[in-house]
């Protein structure tokens with residue numbers, strides 16, 4: 001591996017046992033599970049932005065994937081993801097959105113509070129935490145990786161024995177030469193979405209006027225009449241963890257790559273433009289929104305998929321739909337395939353396909369191990385899956401679960417000198433069970449109190465109406 005940085009004197013910032021790149025939902029949990037599993041190992045977490053959480057705090061407010069969708073909802077994720085929910089719950093920053101939207105019951109949280117929770121949990125567990133610092137290149141030194149970062153202080157290097165790539169875009173794997181597929185190469189890539197938040201929405205008035213059925217009709221009318229050229233007549237507009245505030249996931253920007261700065265620039269501009277097309281529509285046409293306005297756009301446009309690494313195992317659509325629980329599973333998923341894209345003719349389309357039978361499948365360990373990797377794991381939305389399988393397995397309960405498994409696996413690999421691609425998965429599973437991970441499909445319906453959550457399912461019709469204003 002040659003790099004121009006081989007010839008430059010780059011100051012050493014740190015040597016660490018485990019380096020996690022990217023503090024999104026996957027990376028934060030990877031660092032936390034590694035640090036808490038072995039206090040003698042050093043863990044470092046590096047993030048390019050000034051706050052943790054990635055997509056979870058940049059633009060969203062609902063964890064999906066904890067529960068299976070449908071009438072017989074079961075809770076299928078546990079361990080560190082539970083601890084995060086509980087921290088939010090302690091300060092009343094979480095409620096459950098009921099199971100009427102496609103992905104199942106969602107865990108709605110205050111995203112600003114979540115930034116604080118990630119910060120605090122990371123600091124409490126002695127993780128070396130560095131924000132505003134971007135991975136830009138890598139080299140090797142014996143069996144260790146030399147990771148070169150840039151921040152306002154210039155170039156700095158970190159030498160690591162084990163690396164967990166949680167950058168979302170598989171930046172480390174790309175630089176290290178691991179193989180990957182780029183979204184859009186084989187199937188149409190999922191679209192990009194700028195999310196936005198509106199305040200001063202009169203929810204009672206909105207509900208009295210017909211709620212989401214009324215909204216769907218208003219959207220159709222607005223588009224048919226040409227008054228408001230909405231790019232998409234579906235999506236989610238739901239109550240936030242703040243009074244009279246609505247979060248909307250409806251913008252759709254297709255055909256531009258998030259890996260090319262010029263295309264991403266166009267996407268950011270287009271996403272913002274579309275957001276204000278929706279604002280005009282809501283204010284002009286939707287009862288309850290007359291005095292509402294946008295108070296926040298997502299920190300950046302939302303990216304669903306870019307690079308998907310080829311791993312020791314590649315999750316496929318057939319495996320998701322099989323409902324099988326392979327022996328080497330490291331977490332469960334029950335989310336449907338939810339594919340946001342334009343179809344071949346350019347028409348707006350969101351494709352849904354539910355997991356039949358038990359409604360749950362198990363995800364093999366090899367999906368977080370780049371092919372041939374001795375000391376690197378890849379977690380989160382760049383894990384090893386085909387386009388369709390990824391469209392099911394990318395919710396945040398699952399990305400956190402990948403991080404949990406990788407953090408434990410990195411510790412195990414150091415303790416027992418096992419390579420990533422030949423790790424004893426039985427031992428890993430044992431550690432995961434001890435942490436509270438769920439690897440067997442529960443036969444009882446979801447009861448969050450069993451897992452120490454205070455937040456439980458909404459009990460009154462009023463809550464259900466107000467807290468679920470999804471458009472579809």
Ligand SMILES: Cc1cc2nc3c(=O)[nH]c(=O)nc-3n(C[C@H](O)[C@H](O)[C@H](O)COP(=O)(O)OP(=O)(O)OC[C@H]3O[C@@H](n4cnc5c(N)ncnc54)[C@H](O)[C@@H]3O)c2cc1C
Nearest residue numbers: 022024025026048054055064135167168302303380381396
């Ligand atoms: C519009 C949209 C709506 C969605 N809706 C939902 C939903 O409602 N519920 C749900 O559960 N899931 C939802 N998802 C899916 C889910 O949010 C993502 O799959 C998940 O958050 C990805 O987590 P991650 O940790 O893999 O990546 P990310 O959240 O992207 O985190 C990657 C982190 O790495 C950092 N990083 C990147 N490159 C570098 C680098 N070179 N150096 C240092 N740091 C770097 C980034 O800044 C970021 O913090 C949605 C996704 C999108 C885009």
